[in-house]
Amino acid sequence: MMRSLYSGVSGLKTHxxxxxxxxxxxxxxxxxAFKSSxxxxxxxxxQTTQKASGPNAATGxxxxxxxxxxxxxxxxxxxxxxxxxxxxxxxxxxxxxxxSGENFFVVSNGSENFFxxxxxxxxxxxxxxxxxxxxxxxxxxxxxxxxxxxxxxTVTALRIMSAANMTYPPEATSKAYISGILDKNDTxxxxxxxxxxxxxxxxxxxxxxxxxxVFKQSTEQNNYSLEFDKLLDSEGNEVExxxxxxxxxxxxxxxxxxxxxTTISLGNSYSWDAAGNLLANNNPLVYxxxxxxxxxxxxxxxxxxxxxxxxxxxxxxxxIAQAYGYEGSVDEFMNLQIPVQVQGDNGTTVTENYSxxxxxxDPNNKLPSLDIALGTGAESAGRVYYGYEVIFNDDTGAxxxxxxxxxxxxxxxxxxxxxxxxxxxxxxxxxLSEISMFDxxxxxxxxxxxxxxxxxGTGRRLGDMIGVxxxxxxxxxxxxxxxxxxxLGQIASASFANASGLxxxxxxxxxxxxxxxxxxxIGVDVTANGGYMSTGQLEMSNVDLSAEFTEMIxxxxxxxxxxxxxxxxxxxxxxxxxxxx
Numbered sequence: 333m334m335r336s337l338y339s340g341v342s343g344l345k346t347h348x349x350x351x352x353x354x355x356x357x358x359x360x361x362x363x364x365a366f367k368s369s370x371x372x373x374x375x376x377x378x379q380t381t382q383k384a385s386g387p388n389a390a391t392g393x394x395x396x397x398x399x400x401x402x403x404x405x406x407x408x409x410x411x412x413x414x415x416x417x418x419x420x421x422x423x424x425x426x427x428x429x430x431x432s433g434e435n436f437f438v439v440s441n442g443s444e445n446f447f448x449x450x451x452x453x454x455x456x457x458x459x460x461x462x463x464x465x466x467x468x469x470x471x472x473x474x475x476x477x478x479x480x481x482x483x484x485x486t487v488t489a490l491r492i493m494s495a496a497n498m499t500y501p502p503e504a505t506s507k508a509y510i511s512g513i514l515d516k517n518d519t520x521x522x523x524x525x526x527x528x529x530x531x532x533x534x535x536x537x538x539x540x541x542x543x544x545x546v547f548k549q550s551t552e553q554n555n556y557s558l559e560f561d562k563l564l565d566s567e568g569n570e571v572e573x574x575x576x577x578x579x580x581x582x583x584x585x586x587x588x589x590x591x592x593x594t595t596i597s598l599g600n601s602y603s604w605d606a607a608g609n610l611l612a613n614n615n616p617l618v619y620x621x622x623x624x625x626x627x628x629x630x631x632x633x634x635x636x637x638x639x640x641x642x643x644x645x646x647x648x649x650x651x652i653a654q655a656y657g658y659e660g661s662v663d664e665f666m667n668l669q670i671p672v673q674v675q676g677d678n679g680t681t682v683t684e685n686y687s688x689x690x691x692x693x694d695p696n697n698k699l700p701s702l703d704i705a706l707g708t709g710a711e712s713a714g715r716v717y718y719g720y721e722v723i724f725n726d727d728t729g730a731x732x733x734x735x736x737x738x739x740x741x742x743x744x745x746x747x748x749x750x751x752x753x754x755x756x757x758x759x760x761x762x763x764l765s766e767i768s769m770f771d772x773x774x775x776x777x778x779x780x781x782x783x784x785x786x787x788x789g790t791g792r793r794l795g796d797m798i799g800v801x802x803x804x805x806x807x808x809x810x811x812x813x814x815x816x817x818x819x820l821g822q823i824a825s826a827s828f829a830n831a832s833g834l835x836x837x838x839x840x841x842x843x844x845x846x847x848x849x850x851x852x853x854i855g856v857d858v859t860a861n862g863g864y865m866s867t868g869q870l871e872m873s874n875v876d877l878s879a880e881f882t883e884m885i886x887x888x889x890x891x892x893x894x895x896x897x898x899x900x901x902x903x904x905x906x907x908x909x910x911x912x913x
Contacts, residue, residue: 340896342403351888358877363873365873366840381401413874415832417874419874427453428867429451429869433861434861437449446843447842460492460493461823471490472490472822487855492808503791505782506758506760510764510778510779514769529547529779530543537756540793558722559717580749590715667688669685797812798813805822822857825855828848
């Protein structure tokens, strides 16, 4: 039989194989991250009819080349253009990821690792990041609980929607600062009520509270008191605290005197009119002798029980405070210090300072004889408060000292020190260094902010996950509605010395082979060799249709030419058989 006949057959088979490769490329022109292949032809063995001979010096004849007849063609190799980057396709899905570079995603079916460039992922019912097409888990690295950093050890499935990741734990506020301008001509600052500053903060269960502080001006315009007024919960209800607790929690229970200029006139009675308005005779201050708890003389009808008695007392005290310009500030009025003449031990009359509260109630029987003080007026020596003295520099307007400290301008709000019902709180250190006393047209801009000047120690409420983002290095972060973010893990990638040596495993997957190099089970950061990940995008097929159709034309012509070899060889054989008639 003629050798050309079999050469033509091998040509047909080889070109058919090439057509199969081209057809597969075109079929996958829209397959995500598909890598095109190309075929390389190589000749089959040749039949040697005469060996080559060398030149003969003795006879003077030259050498003769070998005589060989080729026996056809075969497929030498089918190469995959695995390193060729496909174009990007925008999807808008944050879990669609494209790798730029030569690395691969690592996915697992639970028992074996595969590699893919197909970054079409989703979060499955168990909270794992998985391939959309196969459900295989995307592999990566977890977070070291001790450091909060990525721990690059053996890759594991990335479970980003676990119960622990769905919320961000609350934290108690531990730092705060007060900043802005405290204008000495601000009517709020100079009033008896003072300038109110609210600090919003959290306990360690994430409940929000508001601490109300008050700045009040002394007779010296650069000297102020900073006092704790009340604590409010998230619904605006006042948290019950005793006076002793308020004194302890702010200022450490250290009493300080704030100068005032209120003139107190002592009298022995007061009354109301029919409308309930105080009938004041020279703004009288009602007093009691001994340990009387009901010092008010003209209430009709008289209270019948302790609760009614206390209500009448509070009403009376509010009216008296209002008469002296302390409306809404009964406690402040009751802390005013006034000089009172009392009987000394040796029978002489001495003048001592007592709070109005002591004058009215005399709880410790300090004032055995008040009668000698009646009918006189006296300038108050000031009032006692518990908090911090804040002094500004007259020349610069900057803060000069807080609580007598002229180096660190800090005030401590120590709710945690109270124990019992306040164990969920953290002590808060309040920085006052950013306060100034500049002219601002009579308007103060002072305010309190949780956290220090660097944003640390702000505290937070419990946060619910509101989004997930993936960085270009594969790190996955969760965002929470309390303003926090959390590192959930990092998508690992695999790199191979010979990526073309990977073996197709179907479903856009590849398996490692001896010629590609083994996967070490750890992987690499995608940015280590210049690559990166892009979210909301997928890599398209790298099939070039123009090149494929061109190859299809040459393949078709090659197939036709080989078929002609067979037909011509057949004709020659026919002529041979026709020699016998």
